[in-house]
Amino acid sequence: xxxxxxxxxxxxxxxxxxxxxxxxxxxxxxxxxxxxxxxxxxxxxxxxxxxxxxxxxxxxxxxxxxxxxxxxxxxxxxxxxxxxxxxxxxxxxxxxxxxxxxxxxxxxxxxxxxxxxxxxxxxxxxxxxxxxxxxxxxxxxxxxxxxxxxxxxxxxxxxxxxxxxxxxxxxxxxxxxxxxxxxxxxxxxxxxxxxxxxx
Amino acid sequence: xxxxxxxxxxxxxxxxxxxxxxxxxxxxxxxxxxxxxxxxxxxxxxxxxxxxxxxxxxxxxxxxxxxxxxxxxxxxxxxxxxxxxxxxxxxxxxxxxxxxxxxxxxxxxxxxxxxxxxxxxxxxxxxxxxxxxxxxxxx
Numbered sequence: 001x002x003x004x005x006x007x008x009x010x011x012x013x014x015x016x017x018x019x020x021x022x023x024x025x026x027x028x029x030x031x032x033x034x035x036x037x038x039x040x041x042x043x044x045x046x047x048x049x050x051x052x053x054x055x056x057x058x059x060x061x062x063x064x065x066x067x068x069x070x071x072x073x074x075x076x077x078x079x080x081x082x083x084x085x086x087x088x089x090x091x092x093x094x095x096x097x098x099x100x101x102x103x104x105x106x107x108x109x110x111x112x113x114x115x116x117x118x119x120x121x122x123x124x125x126x127x128x129x130x131x132x133x134x135x136x137x138x139x140x141x142x143x144x145x146x147x148x149x150x151x152x153x154x155x156x157x158x159x160x161x162x163x164x165x166x167x168x169x170x171x172x173x174x175x176x177x178x179x180x181x182x183x184x185x186x187x188x189x190x191x192x193x194x195x196x197x198x199x
Numbered sequence: 200x201x202x203x204x205x206x207x208x209x210x211x212x213x214x215x216x217x218x219x220x221x222x223x224x225x226x227x228x229x230x231x232x233x234x235x236x237x238x239x240x241x242x243x244x245x246x247x248x249x250x251x252x253x254x255x256x257x258x259x260x261x262x263x264x265x266x267x268x269x270x271x272x273x274x275x276x277x278x279x280x281x282x283x284x285x286x287x288x289x290x291x292x293x294x295x296x297x298x299x300x301x302x303x304x305x306x307x308x309x310x311x312x313x314x315x316x317x318x319x320x321x322x323x324x325x326x327x328x329x330x331x332x333x334x335x336x337x338x
Contacts, residue, residue: 051297167297167308180230181306183299185237190246194229 028105048085078156094128097143208327216261222304223254234301278324
């Protein structure tokens with residue numbers, strides 16, 4: 001009598017586990033991870049810069065998965081639109097606005113993916129909003145022009161200037177009060193070797 | 200006159216090598232490895248080996264130059280090392296790599312300024328090597 005009961009209990013537990021919704025990873029936001037992490041990684045990038053696109057498409061995904069979501073690093077993504085890039089500041093405003101509706105990662109992905117298209121025609125709005133629901137798009141459009149968002153972008157730029165950022169992308173790793181500017185043209189495996197050596 | 204020129208050059212180049220070593224050794228070697236890796240010339244084992252050894256070699260070479268011991272060998276080694284660095288930098292710049300020079304720690308972009316500086320150092324190192332070797336050649 002006990003065996004069928006035990007089997008049924010085990011079966012129920014297995015079913016409960018199988019049917020439970022898969023835990024989705026935390027959304028990508030401008031600031032990710034826990035501030036108490038030993039390592040802080042600051043990224044200054046420009047949506048219209050080809051090397052920032054390369055960095056985003058090669059380093060950022062693995063970095064977020066391997067170090068930020070695991071609590072090993074605190075990631076801050078700063079907007080640093082360069083003056084020679086006509087639509088970079090607008091794109092930065094859309095990304096910051098999207099962060100307010102929890103879609104920073106999605107908007108960053110599409111802006112970098114379609115960089116070569118919108119940098120020609122200036123269709124930042126269409127590109128950014130293509131990954132948003134109509135309600136989200138309306139909110140993001142309004143927020144992108146909000147003085148608070150414009151000021152947020154400018155604050156990132158000012159911080160970059162203060163940190164002597166003179167090109168994009170610039171990645172600065174901070175650990176135990178020391179700041180290390182890293183060469184983003186190195187391979188991701190070189191970067192992880194460096195991060196691992198800090199612990 | 201030559202004696203003072205040799206003294207000046209070996210002290211200058213010696214201090215440059217010691218400073219270059221210091222800027223690398225004060226940071227984790229893995230940071231310098233990133234700079235080497237960005238040149239995309241060496242396999243991973245080469246990057247690791249060079250990142251671990253080069254700063255120490257620069258330190259020893261700098262100290263030997265400052266001391267004046269084995270000047271013929273040290274000056275030739277210094278000229279050869281700087282020459283190799285300079286050739287690699289020129290090739291990388293010509294390839295359009297927007298990377299850090301890696302010469303004196305991180306955060307210094309490879310560009311005309313760094314090429315001019317390192318080119319000058321190569322010329323000075325060659326001058327020191329020639330002045331150190333020539334007396335021996337005359338014998």
